[in-house]
Each structure stands twice: as C-alpha cells, then as structure tokens.
Amino acid sequence: MTSTPTPPIASEDSLTTQGASGGPRPVKKLSRLEKRAIAAKGKLSSPWASGIAILLAILWTVPTVGLLVTSFRPQIDILSSGWWTTLRDPEFTLSNYEQALYGSSANLATYFVNSIVITLPAVVIPITLALLASYAFAWIDFKGRSILFVAVFALQIVPIQITLIPLLRQYVQWDIAGTFWTVWLSHSIFALPLAIFLLHNFMKDIPPSLVEAARVDGAGHVKIFFRVLLPLLVPAIASFAIFQFLWVWNDLLVGLTFANPDSRPLTVAVADLAGSRGGDWHLLTAGAFISMIVPLVVFLALQRYFVRGLLAGSVKG
Amino acid sequence: MDWWKYADTPLEKFGLMFLAIALFVIVMGVILVAVDRPKRVPRWLVTLGFVGPALLFITFGLVIPGVRTIYQSFFDNRSVEFIGFDNYVQAFTQDQFQIVLRNTAIWVIVVPVAATIIGLIYAVLVDRTRFEKLAKALIFIPMAISMVGASIIWKFVYEFRPDQGNIQQIGLLNQVVVWLGFEPQQFLIGQPANTFFLIAVMIWIQTGFAMTILSAAIKAIPDDIVEAARLDGLKGVQMFRFITVPSIRPALIVVLTTIAMGTLKVFDIVRTMTGGQFGTSVVANEFYTQSFRMNNIGLGAALAVILFVLVIPLVIYNVRQLRISEEIR
Numbered sequence: 001m002t003s004t005p006t007p008p009i010a011s012e013d014s015l016t017t018q019g020a021s022g023g024p025r026p027v028k029k030l031s032r033l034e035k036r037a038i039a040a041k042g043k044l045s046s047p048w049a050s051g052i053a054i055l056l057a058i059l060w061t062v063p064t065v066g067l068l069v070t071s072f073r074p075q076i077d078i079l080s081s082g083w084w085t086t087l088r089d090p091e092f093t094l095s096n097y098e099q100a101l102y103g104s105s106a107n108l109a110t111y112f113v114n115s116i117v118i119t120l121p122a123v124v125i126p127i128t129l130a131l132l133a134s135y136a137f138a139w140i141d142f143k144g145r146s147i148l149f150v151a152v153f154a155l156q157i158v159p160i161q162i163t164l165i166p167l168l169r170q171y172v173q174w175d176i177a178g179t180f181w182t183v184w185l186s187h188s189i190f191a192l193p194l195a196i197f198l199l200h201n202f203m204k205d206i207p208p209s210l211v212e213a214a215r216v217d218g219a220g221h222v223k224i225f226f227r228v229l230l231p232l233l234v235p236a237i238a239s240f241a242i243f244q245f246l247w248v249w250n251d252l253l254v255g256l257t258f259a260n261p262d263s264r265p266l267t268v269a270v271a272d273l274a275g276s277r278g279g280d281w282h283l284l285t286a287g288a289f290i291s292m293i294v295p296l297v298v299f300l301a302l303q304r305y306f307v308r309g310l311l312a313g314s315v316k317g
Numbered sequence: 318m319d320w321w322k323y324a325d326t327p328l329e330k331f332g333l334m335f336l337a338i339a340l341f342v343i344v345m346g347v348i349l350v351a352v353d354r355p356k357r358v359p360r361w362l363v364t365l366g367f368v369g370p371a372l373l374f375i376t377f378g379l380v381i382p383g384v385r386t387i388y389q390s391f392f393d394n395r396s397v398e399f400i401g402f403d404n405y406v407q408a409f410t411q412d413q414f415q416i417v418l419r420n421t422a423i424w425v426i427v428v429p430v431a432a433t434i435i436g437l438i439y440a441v442l443v444d445r446t447r448f449e450k451l452a453k454a455l456i457f458i459p460m461a462i463s464m465v466g467a468s469i470i471w472k473f474v475y476e477f478r479p480d481q482g483n484i485q486q487i488g489l490l491n492q493v494v495v496w497l498g499f500e501p502q503q504f505l506i507g508q509p510a511n512t513f514f515l516i517a518v519m520i521w522i523q524t525g526f527a528m529t530i531l532s533a534a535i536k537a538i539p540d541d542i543v544e545a546a547r548l549d550g551l552k553g554v555q556m557f558r559f560i561t562v563p564s565i566r567p568a569l570i571v572v573l574t575t576i577a578m579g580t581l582k583v584f585d586i587v588r589t590m591t592g593g594q595f596g597t598s599v600v601a602n603e604f605y606t607q608s609f610r611m612n613n614i615g616l617g618a619a620l621a622v623i624l625f626v627l628v629i630p631l632v633i634y635n636v637r638q639l640r641i642s643e644e645i646r
Contacts, residue, residue: 046553053442056435057455060521064458066489067470081485082492113327117334125341132345133371142364148372155379157632159582161604162621165389165614166382179322180330184337189378192371221363222353250463252585257609262323267465271589274469281473281487288469292462299461303454306461310526311533 071096071285078281096286106283108290111269115249115294117180118265122187122248123241129188130195131237135225137196138203139211149200155193163190164257171258178260186258187248195240198309202236203229239309242302246295266291345370383625390618404619414603420512421599421627424583428519429576433569435520436527441557444535453532457525464522464585471518472590475504508596515597518586523579527572534568535561567638574635578628600624 070083072092101109136142137149167186171177206229214224248254255265270287277283299306324330352358352366393400408414436456443452459467476488480501486492491501504514538561546560562569584601591597593606600620608617 049442053439053452056439057452060456060459060524062489063470063474063521067473070473079487082487082489084489084492085485110327113330117330120334121337121341124338128341128345129371129374132349132367136364136367140360140364140367142361148368152371152375155375157578157628158379158383159601159621159624159628161582161601162386162625163379163382164621165608165618166385167378170382176322180324180333181322181337185374186378189374192375193379196371220353221367222349225367246461250465252463252465252588253605256605262325267463267585270469271465271585274465274472274589275592278472281476284469285473288466292466295461295463296458299458300454303457307529310529 067285067288070281071289073282075282078285096282097290100283100286100290103283105277105280106269106273106287108266108269108287111264111266112290114259114263115265115267115291118183118187118255118259118263119245119248121184122191123244125184126188126191126195126244127199127237127241130192130199130240131230131233132225133192134196134200134203135221135229137200139224139229140221152193152196156197158193160190160253164253168257178258178263180259180263182258183254183263183265186254187251190254191244191247195244198240199233199236202233206232235305235308238302239305242298242306243309245298246306249295386618386621389615390622392615392618394613394615396614400615404615405623407616408619408623416596417598417600417603420597421581421601423512424516424519424580424599425577425627427513427516428523428580429573431516431520432523432576433527433531433572436524436529436572437531437562437569439524440528440532440535441561444532453525453528456528459522460525464518464583465589467518467522468586468589471514471521472505475514477501477503505591505597506595511591511595512597515586515590518590519580519583523576527576530568530572531565534565538564570635570638574631577631581624581627581631600627 066083069086070078072094073083073086073096074091074093075096077086077091100106101112133152137145137152168177171182176182210228210232211224214228219227249265250267251265252267252271255268256271259265259268270284270291273280273287274284321333321336324333348366348370352363389396390404391399391401393403409418439452439456443449446452473487474489475491476486477491478484478486478488478501480495486495486501490504494501505511542560542564543556546556551559582601583599584605587593587597587599587602588605593599593602598606600623604617604620604624607613607620611617
C-alpha cells in the first residue's frame with residue numbers, strides 16, 4: 001500500500017511551466033524530461049483526446065457550479081426555473097445564507113461552531129499519539145514490536161461500523177454519551193491505525209545515523225524524538241493533519257452515532273435538512289455550500305500536502 | 318457538576334475544546350517527562366510511555382468493541398438469547414436483505430472499475446499538458462468535499478418536476494432529457510436504475526483519487542522504457558495498452574482495491590439521497606438502519622460483521638499483489 005511512487009510530485013511544477021512557453025527555445029541540450037514533455041504535447045493536439053478531457057472536466061465541474069449559483073438565487077427563482085437560466089436575468093441574494101445560518105429551521109451557524117470544536121482536538125490528539133507510537137515502532141527495540149505493528153496495521157481495515165454499538169453502550173454507561181468528549185475520543189481512536197502506519201513509514205525514512213549520533217551524545221528517547229525527529233517530520237505531519245482534518249470535518253457516521261442534537265457537526269445537520277426539508281433548495285444549496293467551504297479552502301491552499309498524504313498511504317475508508 | 322459535559326454558547330464550546338486539548342497536552346507531557354531519564358528509567362517503561370497511550374486507545378475503541386459486536390451477532394435483537402447463526406441466515410435469505418447484498422455487490426464492482434478507468438484516461442490525457450494542474454484540480458475537488466455535500470449536489474442535478482403546463486425543470490439532468498425530447502424521469506425512484514444514479518455520485522468523488530495516484534505512477538515510468546517503445550514505433554493507443562498500463566499495474570491494483578474498500582463502507586450517499594428507500598440500500602446503510610432505527614442490535618451486528626468479512630479478501634489480494642510486485646523489483 002505504500003509502494004505508490006512519491007518522487008514525481010516534486011518535478012510536477014517544473015514540467016507544467018515548460019509547456020507554456022511556446023516560442024522558440026534557446027538552443028541548448030534538452031533534458032530528458034523536456035524531451036518527453038515535447039513528445040507528449042502531441043497527444044492533446046488530437047481533437048478527440050482534448051475533446052474527451054474537456055468533456056470530463058465539464059462533467060466534473062458543472063454540478064458544483066450549479067449548486068453554487070443556485071445558492072445565491074432568490075427562493076422563488078430556484079423553484080420556478082433552472083439555474084442555467086440565470087444568465088438571462090441575473091438576480092442574486094444572500095438571504096438563503098442568512099436563513100441557512102441563522103434561521104430557526106436550519107441554524108447552521110451553531111453546527112459550524114460544533115464542527116470546528118469537534119475537528120481540532122480530533123486532529124491534534126490522534127496525531128500526537130500516533131507520532132509517539134510510530135517513534136517507538138521505528139526506533140525503540142522492544143520485544144514483540146513487529147507483531148504489535150502488524151496488528152495495528154491490520155486494524156486499519158476494520159470497518160468502524162463494527163465498533164459503534166459497543167462503544168456507544170460504554171459511553172452511556174459512563175454517562176458521557178452525546179458529549180463532545182465521545183466524539184473526540186471516537187475520532188481519535190478510528191484515526192490511529194492509519195496514522196501510526198503512515199507516520200511510521202516517514203519515520204523509517206530518516207537516516208539512522210542521525211538517531212545514532214544523538215544517542216551517542218547521551219540523549220534519551222524523549223530528547224531524540226523532540227530534537228531530532230520532530231523537526232524533520234513537519235511535512236509528513238502536515239500531510240496527515242490535512243487528511244485527518246478533511247476526514248473528520250466531512251464525516252457523517254461518527255457524528256450521527258455519537259453526537260447529540262446539541263453537539264452534532266455540520267454534516268449531520270445538513271444531512272438532516274436534506275431528509276426533512278428535501279424540497280427547500282434555497283436552504284439545502286446554501287447549507288451544502290456552508291459545509292463545503294472550509295474543506296475547499298483548506299484543500300485549495302494545501303493541495304500539495306494533501307496529494308502527498310494521499311500518495312503515501314491510500315487505505316483509509 | 319456537568320459543566321464539562323455540556324456546552325451551549327460558542328464561547329463555552331471553544332472553552333471546552335481548549336480544555337480538552339490542554340488536558341491532553343498535560344497528560345502526555347507528564348508521561349514524557351516521567352520517562353525522560355535515560356539512566357534511571359527501565360527501557361520497558363520508556364517504551365510503554367511511547368506506545369502505551371495509542372495501544373490503550375486502540376484496544377478500548379477497536380479491539381474490544383469489535384469482539385463484542387461479533388459476539389452480539391449471535392444473539393437476538395435484545396442481546397439476551399443465543400440464536401446461533403440466525404441473524405446471518407436472515408441477512409442472506411430474506412428478500413429485503415438480498416436486495417441489499419445485490420446492491421452492495423453492484424457498488425463494489427462498478428465504482429472502482431469506472432472510477433479507475435475514467436481516472437486513468439484523464440490522467441493520460443492531461444499528462445504533461447499546459448493545463449495539467451488546473452485540469453487535475455477540477456477533477457480532484459469532489460474528493461475534498463463531504464459525501465453529504467456531494468449527495469446534495471447530485472440530488473439537485475436529479476431533481477424532478479412533473480411534465481405539465483409551464484413547469485420548468487430545475488434539475489440539470491431532467492432539463493437535458495427534456496431538451497432531447499423525452500419525458501422527465503424520477504431518477505432516484507425508478508428501480509433498479511436508481512442504484513446506478515447513486516453510484517454515479519461515488520464515481521464522481523473517487524475518480525480524483527484514482528487520477529492522482531495513477532498520474533504519479535505514469536510519471537514514474539522510466540524514460541528508457543518509453544523511449545525504447547517509441548523507437549519500436551509504438552504510438553498513442555498502443556503505447557497506452559502495451560507500455561503505460563502494464564507499467565503501472567501495481568498502482569492500478571492499489572487504486573482498485575482501495576476504492577472498493579471505501580465503497581463497501583459507503584453510507585452517507587445512500588442515506589442522504591434516498592435514505593435507503595426504493596430498493597437502494599446497501600450493507601453499510603442497512604447496518605445503521607437496523608442498529609439505530611429498528612433496534613435490531615443482533616441483526617445490525619451481523620451486518621457489521623458481514624461488512625468486515627467482505628473487506629478481508631480485498632486486503633489479502635492487495636497485500637499479495639504488493640508482495641509480488643516488490644519481489645519483481
């Protein structure tokens with residue numbers, strides 16, 4: 001699962017900019033990659049190929065654009081004509097968002113806060129725990145290490161469904177059911193196997209000589225972890241953090257199971273809206289976009305890390 | 318003393334959040350400081366300090382509940398009476414659940430295959446073109462949004478208005494159907510096609526993932542192979558068929574199995590778009606319905622176990638393929 005190659009990502013930027021300069025190139029020996037880029041350019045000049053590519057790009061974009069445009073149209077317009085007619089007589093309003101955020105039927109502002117409150121600890125806690133555990137798996141020699149690691153690795157595939165009811169019962173027994181604490185705890189637990197596995201892979205890539213040198217200097221494991229490894233792992237941590245952030249923010253099942261009506265996240269509230277007020281497209285479109293805006297911004301700003309995380313371990317489901 | 322359990326105002330909620338993080342940092346800090354004495358603390362204690370908390374979480378939250386659920390799946394819906402395999406028999410023989418199993422099978426086959434094919438074609442088409450970055454981002458964006466959001470986006474695309482008088486279609490797909498001169502359809506209600514309209518949403522989400530992984534794999538194909546093939550006169554489709562696809566075979570398998578595993582557990586789309594009605598339910602959704610709506614704990618547990626068992630062959634296949642490809646290297 002880790003054998004997916006990572007290195008090409010770094011060269012991506014240099015490649016994409018090369019094609020842009022169509023003019024006469026300075027006379028010099030072309031690098032291999034440049035040659036390949038030129039050779040590949042012929043491909044898209046085939047009208048069929050570019051036609052298919054453009055068609056796919058449109059198919060993948062138009063539904064989202066439709067939602068976005070609709071969310072700004074007045075309620076009456078939404079129900080009487082398609083969003084693609086907006087160009088004829090454009091009329092936009094923010095009242096859908098106002099109603100979705102603060103109206104009594106949706107009140108998504110509350111759940112927006114909940115989503116933030118749920119997500120931050122649910123990212124920080126599993127990453128910290130996983131960092132420590134993966135350090136031990138990578139650099140502390142202890143008995144039963146490989147068996148434990150394989151066990152943790154294998155637990156990645158356990159569908160969280162199988163844990164929900166007994167966990168919920170336990171929370172009820174402790175009298176904390178429905179609180180944020182259960183949501184934080186559950187998200188942290190479910191994230192751990194993948195987090196340990198991924199971070200362990202990054203940890204292993206660090207040259208042993210660095211760790212050895214620190215050890216010779218008399219540093220204990222805690223010092224080695226903080227002084228030597230942590231600074232080198234920042235990009236890996238960022239990759240996983242974004243991954244986990246999007247996973248928690250977009251999660252429905254955990255929120256639905258463990259949160260109560262006061263602590264539930266945006267996804268649960270919006271899904272509820274879709275079930276109970278399925279025809280209220282002014283609320284639904286605005287609500288859906290409110291729930292999408294944060295992950296979209298995070299994704300667009302940090303795409304590079306996200307892709308790296310995806311390539312490093314593509315197993316979470 | 319319930320203030321730490323329930324928070325009402327945003328301020329209280331954020332306060333609670335920072336309290337939780339602070340508590341966590343303090344506990345972990347104490348553990349680490351305690352084991353940070355290389356000479357005096359025995360090594361097993363240091364090890365425990367590092368792996369202990371994570372293992373505790375995993376044991377408490379994954380291992381024990383998992384075993385309990387397996388145990389419960391052999392009991393009746395009140396978890397009192399032992400009934401052997403009755404829940405499983407029910408899940409495999411009743412008509413209602415056979416539809417669920419059939420749908421799950423369709424999902425698990427169609428989504429990975431379609432998403433991988435589309436992702437691969439797109440990755441090849443935009444590879445090293447001027448618009449590569451933008452083109453990829455467009456396909457990739459659905460990965461970033463929630464399945465709930467995606468479901469609403471597509472529910473709106475499928476929206477139906479009866480075909481009478483001045484009523485205009487507001488769903489894009491039905492408008493296209495009308496433009497083409499046909500009657501508008503209730504896409505989410507007509508069986509069995511509705512399952513495929515739900516599947517389209519998952520394909521829409523997963524294609525970006527397939528494309529990203531496969532695109533990286535394509536870029537990693539060694540230059541000399543491509544060069545040699547070109548000298549041999551391979552072009553376009555031939556190059557794709559004989560060089561690209563075989564070279565990225567391991568990545569293809571990872572993508573197929575990963576998407577299949579994700580698809581097996583998909584629940585958000587079905588729940589948001591149809592609620593599992595009109596014969597669209599899948600195992601993951603049925604698990605939720607039985608466990609939390611119908612209070613059929615035993616049957617719900619059996620469905621969860623079935624979900625777990627279905628994942629295993631996929632993982633074994635995945636691991637075995639990885640091993641083979643590593644041996645070749």
